[in-house]
Amino acid sequence: MCGIVGYVGGGAPGARAEGVVMGGLARLEYRGYDSAGIAVVTADDAAVAMRKKAGKLVNLAKELAERPIDHGTAAIGHTRWATHGAPTDANAHPHLAAGGRIAIIHNGIIENFSALRAELEAEGIEFLSETDTEATGHLLAREVETGASLAEAMRTITRRLEGAFTLLAVDAREPRTVVGARRNSPLVVGLGEGENFLGSDVVAFIEHTRTALELEQDEVVEITPEGVTITDRSGHVVEREPYTVDWDASAAQKGGFATFMEKEIHDQPEAVADTLRGRIDEHGKLHLDEGLVHEALLASVDKIIIVACGTASYAGLVGRYAIEHWCRIPVEVELAHEFRYRDPVVNVRTLVVAISQSGETMDTIMAVRHAQRQGAPVIAIVNAQGSTIAREADAVLYTRAGPEIAVASTKAFLAQITATFLLGIYLAELRGNKFPDEIEALLSQLDEIPAKIQRVIDTSEGIREVARSMADERTVLFLGRHVGFPVALEGALKLKELAYIHAEGFAAGELKHGPIALVEPGQPVFIVLPSPRGRESLHAKVISNVQEVRARGARTFVIAEEGDTEAANHAEQVFYVPNAPVLMTPLLQVVPLQIFALELAAAKGYDVDQPRNLAKSVTVE
Numbered sequence: 001m002c003g004i005v006g007y008v009g010g011g012a013p014g015a016r017a018e019g020v021v022m023g024g025l026a027r028l029e030y031r032g033y034d035s036a037g038i039a040v041v042t043a044d045d046a047a048v049a050m051r052k053k054a055g056k057l058v059n060l061a062k063e064l065a066e067r068p069i070d071h072g073t074a075a076i077g078h079t080r081w082a083t084h085g086a087p088t089d090a091n092a093h094p095h096l097a098a099g100g101r102i103a104i105i106h107n108g109i110i111e112n113f114s115a116l117r118a119e120l121e122a123e124g125i126e127f128l129s130e131t132d133t134e135a136t137g138h139l140l141a142r143e144v145e146t147g148a149s150l151a152e153a154m155r156t157i158t159r160r161l162e163g164a165f166t167l168l169a170v171d172a173r174e175p176r177t178v179v180g181a182r183r184n185s186p187l188v189v190g191l192g193e194g195e196n197f198l199g200s201d202v203v204a205f206i207e208h209t210r211t212a213l214e215l216e217q218d219e220v221v222e223i224t225p226e227g228v229t230i231t232d233r234s235g236h237v238v239e240r241e242p243y244t245v246d247w248d249a250s251a252a253q254k255g256g257f258a259t260f261m262e263k264e265i266h267d268q269p270e271a272v273a274d275t276l277r278g279r280i281d282e283h284g285k286l287h288l289d290e291g292l293v294h295e296a297l298l299a300s301v302d303k304i305i306i307v308a309c310g311t312a313s314y315a316g317l318v319g320r321y322a323i324e325h326w327c328r329i330p331v332e333v334e335l336a337h338e339f340r341y342r343d344p345v346v347n348v349r350t351l352v353v354a355i356s357q358s359g360e361t362m363d364t365i366m367a368v369r370h371a372q373r374q375g376a377p378v379i380a381i382v383n384a385q386g387s388t389i390a391r392e393a394d395a396v397l398y399t400r401a402g403p404e405i406a407v408a409s410t411k412a413f414l415a416q417i418t419a420t421f422l423l424g425i426y427l428a429e430l431r432g433n434k435f436p437d438e439i440e441a442l443l444s445q446l447d448e449i450p451a452k453i454q455r456v457i458d459t460s461e462g463i464r465e466v467a468r469s470m471a472d473e474r475t476v477l478f479l480g481r482h483v484g485f486p487v488a489l490e491g492a493l494k495l496k497e498l499a500y501i502h503a504e505g506f507a508a509g510e511l512k513h514g515p516i517a518l519v520e521p522g523q524p525v526f527i528v529l530p531s532p533r534g535r536e537s538l539h540a541k542v543i544s545n546v547q548e549v550r551a552r553g554a555r556t557f558v559i560a561e562e563g564d565t566e567a568a569n570h571a572e573q574v575f576y577v578p579n580a581p582v583l584m585t586p587l588l589q590v591v592p593l594q595i596f597a598l599e600l601a602a603a604k605g606y607d608v609d610q611p612r613n614l615a616k617s618v619t620v621e
Contacts, residue, residue: 002093002107002615003028003079004187005205006168006178006198008223017041018069020197021077024204025057027249030260030405030609030616033079034087036060039094039103040072041175047100048172052092073175073225076168076198078105081615084113085130095134098141104169106133107200108185111163136161140169150179151222155233158183158218164362168198181220186360186388189213189221189228191242196223201358201384203403207249213240214386243386247402260609261406261498261598265591266457269450271401271411272587275418276446286426286439293351293377293395299431301351301377304329305344307336307367308355309618311409311493312416316355317486319420322583326428326442337363340370348375353423356380357404357412359387361618368392381419383412397423406609407616408497410594413490414453414587421446421584445580449587452578456591463575463592466557467599470524475502477518477525477554478593479545481509481538484528487559487586491526491593497611498601508545521553526596528589529560529567531582539564546570559589 005024007017018040025036037052037060049069053059057079078093085091094103110116113132120138121127127134136157143153150171158167164184171177180187180198190197190205190212197205198221202212215221218233230238257263281287304323306316313335320331334344336354346352352371356364359382368378368389380393383401390396399415425442428434434442470476476495480488488505495503506515508527519525527546532539546556547570558574560567567574577588601608 002081002200003033003204004105004107004166004168004198004200005077006075006180006223007195008074008176008178009195009225017072017075018064020205020208021075022057022061022064023207024197024199025077025079027203027206028079028199028201029057030407033081033615035080035082035089035092036078037080037092037094037105038064038069038075038077039105039170040069041074041170041172042070042072044070045172045175048096048103048170050094050096050103052089052094054087054089054092074170074178076103076105076170076178083109084132091129091131093133095129095131095137097134097137098145101172102137102141102144102169104133104137104140104167106136106165106167108165109163110136110161110165112161116160136165136167137169144171150174150177151220151229151231152235154179154181154220155231155235158220159233166200176224177222179220179222180215181218182215183218184362184365184388186358187215187221188386189215189223191228194225196225196228198223202245206245206247210245210248211242212245212386213242214391216391245385259406259598259602261408261410264404264406264411265594265598267402268411268414268457268591269454271399271415272418272453273450274400274402275415276422276443277400279422286422286429288379288395288426289398293379295430297348297377298351298427300349301329302349304331304351304353305339305346305371306331306333306353306355306420307339307364307371308333309336309361309363311413311490312355312357312361314486314490314493315413315416315420316353317489318417318483318586319424321483322421323424323427325583326424327431327433329427334367336361336367339367346371346374346376348377350376352376352378353420354378354380354389354393355382355416355420356387356389357383357399357409357416358616359384359389361389363618365389365392379423381416381423383415407611407614408494408597408608413590417587418446418449445584449580449584452580452588453591456577456588457595459576460592460595462573463596464599466573467596468603470600471603473501473524475518475523477515477523478503478505478528479508479511479525479542480505480528481507481542482530483583483586484508484530484542484589487528487589487593488526490590491528491597494594494597495600497614498597498606498608499604500606500612508542511545511548516548516552519549519552519554523549523554524557525549525554526557526559526593527571529558529564531561531579531585532564532566543570559592561585
């Protein structure tokens, strides 16, 4: 969603306020946006200098070059993903109030903004935009004009706001201060020397500091060059321990690749290896990263519900097969945005597993809170250290994939699958479903996966060529069974996200129940073929599905394991992946489909890192 940056520095460092904020916005571009703006507190204490433009950050940079801003001590910046009002210059953030004295930026949605706007318009205040954010600026101005400090005013107005928000504001008469507040939307503090930072993500300031603080619900933060003060909604000072971000700015760069997505596909062997690394304690037991869910409680759960959205939900679907098989516990996978609205049956013996790359997915946050109100323990699988879901869950399993900048998820997906496997092994060990030698064997098999992923990447030129040849296709179908079904869903999603063409993933067994009507001569169909090994292999049944679509003129492209000699008899082209245990094959099978979507979108000339209409972290419901 929207990207937010705040900076304050004293003396000479203050001269770089604009540069720090613009640099932070550039690093936050991955979140997805359609306009950008910046406000700087300059030597003139009568007004804040502001520039904002619709479109990409380059438009704002051009505006600043044509209309420079004097150096200042404090600045805030914003990249907007439109909710209220079209992506125009007027609706871009920041918004000004009090005759230009106050500037404010906002991530989220103010649900009662209509009533607030009507109240302010009745007082004669003129609105210059269609946004919900502008109302908060005028509320803030009304408070500071009574003599309240910016922080006091922020505490007052946030008590009136309904919905989700991160707010940052500056006041020309407090030139060494930036104030922020959050509810149901992320805000992180960066601690420097003689300067401090705010961001919707640590990426915003990682170039300058790796020491950070997280804000909890309804807290207000005031940063100055000298320090940071956090208060609750009543104004009581809150003490918070800082943490160190365990990656640096170089991890957020492209590393020589043309796009972040290409880099992140190549990062996948390391992402999976890092997620596996260091999971065994000194007693030879698997352990989680943070928090505590008592082992006796986990041993007594009789149902698991995985809540997630989009790609993360497909990781949950893969995890369901493994956890049920290894632990003999029924597992449900729920779309987080539907979970609490269907009145789910959840209690203290239900384990809820929340999966989110950012840890800030609003639908998943609300599902977590609903589950906890019902007494259910929650384990989070997240990538972002210190994120909302990580803090609010009862225990955390970090995926350790490093920053994922491209909007469409790749390495986070594989790391999430890996984490669900680790959780399943942990539960199997805890509940006595597996003997120690079986646990050791499973971990050993997982340890072999990163090298196998690398082999898939290294031999991907064939699928790249196919993708480039299909740039004019209008629809592609994907089929899979068992753990191949979520792979088919993810393959279709990647193509929709990146190439903007119709794509659908189906359970192959469902084909004859309706979807086969879509197949016509020339229709490309990708099939995730199960291994022919194993007593209950589905290989023959999926081969029958391949034959069904080929009989109707489809072009068939098969993902098969090495050594499957029959696959080539039923496909226009086969893309082979190394052998692996059946439950672990999605970690290999999905990689060619990621590469296919990337290459096809690139052939169409699209921006694969920032697809249209999409945001990296969906922080509104």
